[in-house]
Amino acid sequence: MKSLTWSLIYISTTILQHLVFAQVNNDIALLNAAIEQDLDIAASSTPMFRASDDTQRNNINNMVLYWGQGDFGEKRLSYYCDQEGVSIVVIGFVVDFIGGPRKSPILNLSDNCNNVENCIEAARDIKYCQKKGIKVLMSVGGAAGPYHKQNWDPDLFAWWMWNKFLGGTDKTVPRPFGDAILDGVDYDPESVDGLGYDRHIDTLRQLYKTQYPPREYLITAAPQCPDLDYYPKNAVYNILHPAPKYDAYPDMVFVQFYNNYCSASAHQTRGSTQFNFDVWDTWAQQRTKGRTKIYLGVLGKENHMDTGYVSYEKLTVILDDIRRSRSFGGVMIWDAGYAYSNTVQYLNGLTYGQATFKYLDQLNSGNAKTAKAFDSINMAFKDHRVPILVPLDSSNSDLPPPPVPCTGLSFLLLRSVSGRVLASSLGSSADSVDQHLESIGMDGDDPINPGSRICLISNLNTNSVVIGYVYNASIIDDQELSEFYI
Numbered sequence: 001m002k003s004l005t006w007s008l009i010y011i012s013t014t015i016l017q018h019l020v021f022a023q024v025n026n027d028i029a030l031l032n033a034a035i036e037q038d039l040d041i042a043a044s045s046t047p048m049f050r051a052s053d054d055t056q057r058n059n060i061n062n063m064v065l066y067w068g069q070g071d072f073g074e075k076r077l078s079y080y081c082d083q084e085g086v087s088i089v090v091i092g093f094v095v096d097f098i099g100g101p102r103k104s105p106i107l108n109l110s111d112n113c114n115n116v117e118n119c120i121e122a123a124r125d126i127k128y129c130q131k132k133g134i135k136v137l138m139s140v141g142g143a144a145g146p147y148h149k150q151n152w153d154p155d156l157f158a159w160w161m162w163n164k165f166l167g168g169t170d171k172t173v174p175r176p177f178g179d180a181i182l183d184g185v186d187y188d189p190e191s192v193d194g195l196g197y198d199r200h201i202d203t204l205r206q207l208y209k210t211q212y213p214p215r216e217y218l219i220t221a222a223p224q225c226p227d228l229d230y231y232p233k234n235a236v237y238n239i240l241h242p243a244p245k246y247d248a249y250p251d252m253v254f255v256q257f258y259n260n261y262c263s264a265s266a267h268q269t270r271g272s273t274q275f276n277f278d279v280w281d282t283w284a285q286q287r288t289k290g291r292t293k294i295y296l297g298v299l300g301k302e303n304h305m306d307t308g309y310v311s312y313e314k315l316t317v318i319l320d321d322i323r324r325s326r327s328f329g330g331v332m333i334w335d336a337g338y339a340y341s342n343t344v345q346y347l348n349g350l351t352y353g354q355a356t357f358k359y360l361d362q363l364n365s366g367n368a369k370t371a372k373a374f375d376s377i378n379m380a381f382k383d384h385r386v387p388i389l390v391p392l393d394s395s396n397s398d399l400p401p402p403p404v405p406c407t408g409l410s411f412l413l414l415r416s417v418s419g420r421v422l423a424s425s426l427g428s429s430a431d432s433v434d435q436h437l438e439s440i441g442m443d444g445d446d447p448i449n450p451g452s453r454i455c456l457i458s459n460l461n462t463n464s465v466v467i468g469y470v471y472n473a474s475i476i477d478d479q480e481l482s483e484f485y486i
């Protein structure tokens, strides 16, 4: 128990003035406002925090999910579009470029659509997702499929894609998703010759421009992490290095950092590493002046088909490392079924997908004052020891209610941190923290795990704000907790 509950660490005495009034009136709302205000002051006075950081950087809280090829048990598309933070779903795959009616491309959506020229349920869900502001892309390629052995025509294939899935209006072309109009095409050609892809994309972009009224269509690609190198069977190379006459650079690149030596699992916080996000960032800066956004592609769950999975914990460390790369755009997860069936045990039942979005959103440091304040506090800490917290409010229904109500501001810890670092990040002196921890039988180096709740409350006796308690919500015992709490 002692290592789970950690009560009454004093923080910032400068809060004092703001609090006197609140305490006299014993008004929780005022108290919360005062804490927030203090955090805000801390944020604006932290030298590493600059307001311009916020306005200049792009949003990075984007989540991209692949859907369509999941094992039996993958849920319908609308289920994933109901998940918090999903910005794009990519449907996999068009596997046959010329085998359909009148030699049109053919889909394979695994168990999700048996009659591949008429996918009624998926069509309905595509519209549902789009209504929620989520973009839906059609991916071309994948690991399996006849396209590997086909001779295809870049211009004709573009014409088919335009009329079959996008804004094209040729009435003679069967449309698997009916009148649903997808938002663009993603390219994942694997182990084939790349000749013609740059021309094909250029032609498709010309067709995009014929849409009236205009509409934004995307081109994306999903290379594997070694694919900036040329080798004969690397088709994406042609898309990443198009001939100058073609307008073929993708708008976004969802790099598969798995199944390769340069996978996310190879990431190291110190020393040299084969994980190569930086190389992709450099490519984007040099080739498209950063216009192309690079996404960190990860596996949503450990599985028999793939290697290079990283736990949520490790993912957060990697994100801390790459979040400031200029072309970083967000996280891609292969695939939706994995990401939302993989429970992150220490996060009280949040799935990998849910937790990843919360973390990204926190890094993106939305509008909440507290989030901003904590962002700046976090920036002040290096070496990945940073506490990263998300404010919790009563509307956060993903989590079970705490056994003891937080009478101040409640936070969820998203990353492992030692007690000492957490306390000092909130303004306690190292000595006082050590003394306090010793007095309750803890060591300052003891880790507090992700999923722990932290409550900032006022201490009426000393007129200061304290970390009221830290606890493990999954095994907490009210009686024992109250011993520390009261």
Ligand SMILES: *[C@@H]1O[C@H](CO)[C@@H](O)[C@H](O)[C@H]1NC(C)=O
Pocket (backbone or CB within 6 Å): 107, 108, 109, 110, 113, 114, 116, 144, 145
């Ligand atoms: C889809 O691809 C899988 C794997 O290659 C294959 O077993 C299945 O028959 C294909 N389904 C359709 C409808 O073509």
Ligand SMILES: *[C@@H]1O[C@H](CO)[C@@H](O)[C@H](O)[C@H]1NC(C)=O
Pocket (backbone or CB within 6 Å): 346, 448, 449, 450, 451, 452, 472, 473, 474, 475
């Ligand atoms: C909570 O306790 C369980 C069981 O001891 C443990 O597996 C888990 O890691 C703990 N979580 C936190 C956040 O400390």
